[in-house]
Amino acid sequence: MERRTFLKSTAAASAVAAISPKAWAGAGxxxxxxxxxxxxxxxxxDSIALLNVADVEFVSVCDVDSKMLNExxxxxxxxxxxxxxxxVYENYKKLLSGHxxxxxxxxxxxxxxxxxxxxxxxxxxxxxxxxxxxCDVLESxxxxxxxxxxxxxxxxxxxxxxxxxxxxxxxRIVDEGLLGDVAHVEVCCYYHMRDSRSLEKAPDIPVPxxxxxxxxxxxxxxxxYNDIMHPRGWRAYMEYGNGIVGDMCVHMFDMTxxxxxxxxxxxxxxxxGILVDTQARANITDTQTATFHYDDLNVxxxxxxxxxxxxxxxxxxxxxxxxxxxxxLDVNRYEFEPRDGGKKISADAVIETDKFPDAEDKKKxxxxxxxxxxERAHMKNFLQSVQDRSKPVAxxxxxxxxxxxxxxxxxxxEVGKTLEWDPETHRVTNSDAANEKxxxxxxxxxxxxxx
Numbered sequence: 001m002e003r004r005t006f007l008k009s010t011a012a013a014s015a016v017a018a019i020s021p022k023a024w025a026g027a028g029x030x031x032x033x034x035x036x037x038x039x040x041x042x043x044x045x046d047s048i049a050l051l052n053v054a055d056v057e058f059v060s061v062c063d064v065d066s067k068m069l070n071e072x073x074x075x076x077x078x079x080x081x082x083x084x085x086x087x088v089y090e091n092y093k094k095l096l097s098g099h100x101x102x103x104x105x106x107x108x109x110x111x112x113x114x115x116x117x118x119x120x121x122x123x124x125x126x127x128x129x130x131x132x133x134x135c136d137v138l139e140s141x142x143x144x145x146x147x148x149x150x151x152x153x154x155x156x157x158x159x160x161x162x163x164x165x166x167x168x169x170x171x172r173i174v175d176e177g178l179l180g181d182v183a184h185v186e187v188c189c190y191y192h193m194r195d196s197r198s199l200e201k202a203p204d205i206p207v208p209x210x211x212x213x214x215x216x217x218x219x220x221x222x223x224x225y226n227d228i229m230h231p232r233g234w235r236a237y238m239e240y241g242n243g244i245v246g247d248m249c250v251h252m253f254d255m256t257x258x259x260x261x262x263x264x265x266x267x268x269x270x271x272x273g274i275l276v277d278t279q280a281r282a283n284i285t286d287t288q289t290a291t292f293h294y295d296d297l298n299v300x301x302x303x304x305x306x307x308x309x310x311x312x313x314x315x316x317x318x319x320x321x322x323x324x325x326x327x328x329l330d331v332n333r334y335e336f337e338p339r340d341g342g343k344k345i346s347a348d349a350v351i352e353t354d355k356f357p358d359a360e361d362k363k364k365x366x367x368x369x370x371x372x373x374x375e376r377a378h379m380k381n382f383l384q385s386v387q388d389r390s391k392p393v394a395x396x397x398x399x400x401x402x403x404x405x406x407x408x409x410x411x412x413x414e415v416g417k418t419l420e421w422d423p424e425t426h427r428v429t430n431s432d433a434a435n436e437k438x439x440x441x442x443x444x445x446x447x448x449x450x451x
Contacts, residue, residue, distance in 0.1 A: 032056045032102040035125070037092045037116045039063035039072035040231050042130055043107025045367055046157065047072070049375035050105070050128075051079050052356055054383055060099050062089040067210040068231070090212060092116045101125040103386070109234050110241040111220040114139045114449050121152040126386045128379070130157040132250050132403035133396065135220075135242060138439040140400045140407070141426055142449035147396045155382035155392040156399030160255035160331075162381050163374030164350040169327065169334040173345065174259050178336065179322030182260065185299045186319045187252035189244060190309035195228050195236040196280045202226045219446035228281060236282035243284030244303045245270075245406050252318050253292065254394075254402035255329070256299055259320070264401055264423040265292035265299070270413035276306045290409035293418075301409070332370050349373070411437045 034056045036043055040063070050056060058076040063069040069088050077085040089095040096104075096119055104120035106113055106129040114134045120127050127147075133156060134140035147154040160166055173179065195202075204224040207213040213225055221239045223229070234240040235247055256262065272288025274280075286306055292299040309315035317330035325338040335346040349370040356372065367375075378394065385392040401423075411434050412419045420430045428434040442448045 033059045033100065035060040035062070035095055035099060035101040035104045035120075036072065036076075036086070037062045037095065037104060037106050037120075038108030038112070038130075039068045040065070040107065040109075042157070043105065044072055044075065045375060046105050046107055046128060046130070046379075047076060048079070048367060049372070049379045050103075051076075053376050053379050055081060056103070057082055057084070058086045059101070060089060060095045061086045062092045062095040064090055064212040064215045065210055065230070066090070067208075090215065093119065096120060096123045096125075103128065106130060109216075110246065111135050111239070112218050114143050115219070115446075117143055117154070118146040118449055121146050121150045121154065124150070124152075126153040126382075128155045128157070128382050129396075129399075131254075131399060132242065132246055132406065133399045134403065135240075135246075135407075136438060136440045137404045137407050137426065138450035139448065140404050144396050144400045146449070151389075153382070153385045153389065153392060154396035154399075155378065155385070156394045156396060156403075157378070158251060158254040158394045158399060158402060159371075159374040159378040160251055161258045161393045161398075162378035163331065163371075164377060165334055165347045166255065166259075166329055166374075167377075168347055169329055169336070170259050173325075173327055173334075173336045174320075178325055178338070178345075179320060179327060180324030182320055182322045183297050184321045185256050185260070185297070186321075187249065187256060187299060187301045188310065188314075188317060188319075189248040189252070189303040190307075190315045191248070192305050193235075193244065193248075194277060194280070194284060194286050194305035195233055195282050196277045196305075197228060197282075198279045199281055202228050202281055217443070219442040219448070221443060226281065236280075236284055238283050241284075242407055242410055243288075244305065245285075245288060245290060245301065245409050246403070248303065248316060249290065249301045249406050249409070250402050252316070253299060253301065253406060254398065256318050256320070257398070257402060258393075259318075259329075260297070262294060262297070262299075264421060265294055265405055267293040267418050267420045268405060268408045268412050269293070269418040270409040272413055285413075288413065290406075290412070292405060292409070331368075331374075352376075408434075 039061050061073050073086050073088050104125040104127050106117050117127050117129045133143050204226050207225045270290035272285045275287045277286045287304050290301040314330050320327040328335045333348045337344050350373045351369050352373050353369050381393050415433045417431050419428045419434050422429050439450055
């Protein structure tokens with residue numbers, strides 16, 4: 001399609017699929033059996049969302065942290081109808097061989113997404129996998145290939161595509177053509193989310209007894225342990241993720257692609273580095289800009305983990321500029337302002353605390369009332385696709401495009417060159433140095449899924 005011509009999307013592309021909560025059953029009209037791999041923060045959040053919308057039975061849980069593992073098993077036992085405690089495992093291979101699963105949730109850190117996801121689809125399960133798809137481009141492509149080879153439904157946790165007020169903005173503003181011609185989008189994150197502790201303030205310490213650090217590191221480098229790394233702080237290290245671009249840009253870039261019906265960018269450029277927090281142990285950038293170039297449209301990402309946000313109402317957001325108006329969107333709201341006056345259109349995030357109080361969840365697991373409806377709708381969409389064997393709204397291919405594009409932005413920054421990308425060959429056409437970075441070196445004895 002012409003990038004400046006935004007036709008009305010089909011209902012399948014724009015609508016958030018809805019099924020009756022608590023009404024879904026798997027093959028043979030039995031309660032679907034679910035396994036959870038990765039029982040930390042978002043593994044629990046995803047599990048809560050699934051239990052809120054369907055009768056399922058968590059039969060197994062896996063984590064390399066025994067404290068998190070047993071905490072999750074107890075939580076699931078208390079919440080599911082059977083009150084049965086799931087079997088617990090330290091190794092995902094034993095979980096998959098020990099049970100027949102209809103669904104597997106992969107909520108591990110980023111460097112552990114691919115191997116469990118691929119093994120799960122090989123076992124015959126459909127998978128809900130957290131974003132990003134992988135830590136390198138070819139790992140991510142291997143996940144897509146496995147899903148297609150085994151004909152499995154795989155939903156990626158880019159739940160902005162299912163967030164009610166954002167789906168409304170797509171239908172009401174974008175699909176109706178109120179923006180007019182769009183040639184520029186700004187996406188950003190100004191959260192102070194990069195750990196700034198120095199070596200003196202976060203020294204290397206012994207690994208806690210409840211954590212298998214060697215297994216946690218898995219195929220990634222085994223760095224000395226400190227209390228930044230676990231739980232949740234691992235994103236401060238490029239060894240285990242792709243920095244703020246690989247974490248927060250994935251969401252907003254993916255949302256933009258969904259809203260505007262964009263595929264692969266033609267080229268990607270990026271610049272940045274550690275410019276302010278130079279004494280921190282963290283090795284991800286504290287300042288970075290990336291541009292995703294399309295025919296007649298640029299999507300420009302900026303993050304800073306220091307200073308003030310450019311707009312206090314939209315510190316993590318997308319702003320879409322059209323010749324007829326401007327649309328601002330984030331997890332809390334959207335606002336459309338016509339360029340030549342006229343009625344402004346806006347809506348806040350849907351809040352469903354009356355239907356799903358979960359006060360203890362919000363307190364203990366950091367389930368925000370503004371983001372929880374999107375989590376639940378994303379799970380509904382996934383279950384609908386499992387039922388009718390269709391592609392979900394955040395199908396693995398869409399997750400791969402968004403994830404790999406963000407990884408390529410980091411590579412572009414490293415090699416100092418605008419990268420021309422060929423999605424057919426999955427190669428950069430103008431940089432051998434960039435192509436050498438499409439696949440990371442894995443720690444032995446782990447084998448990279450791309451060979």
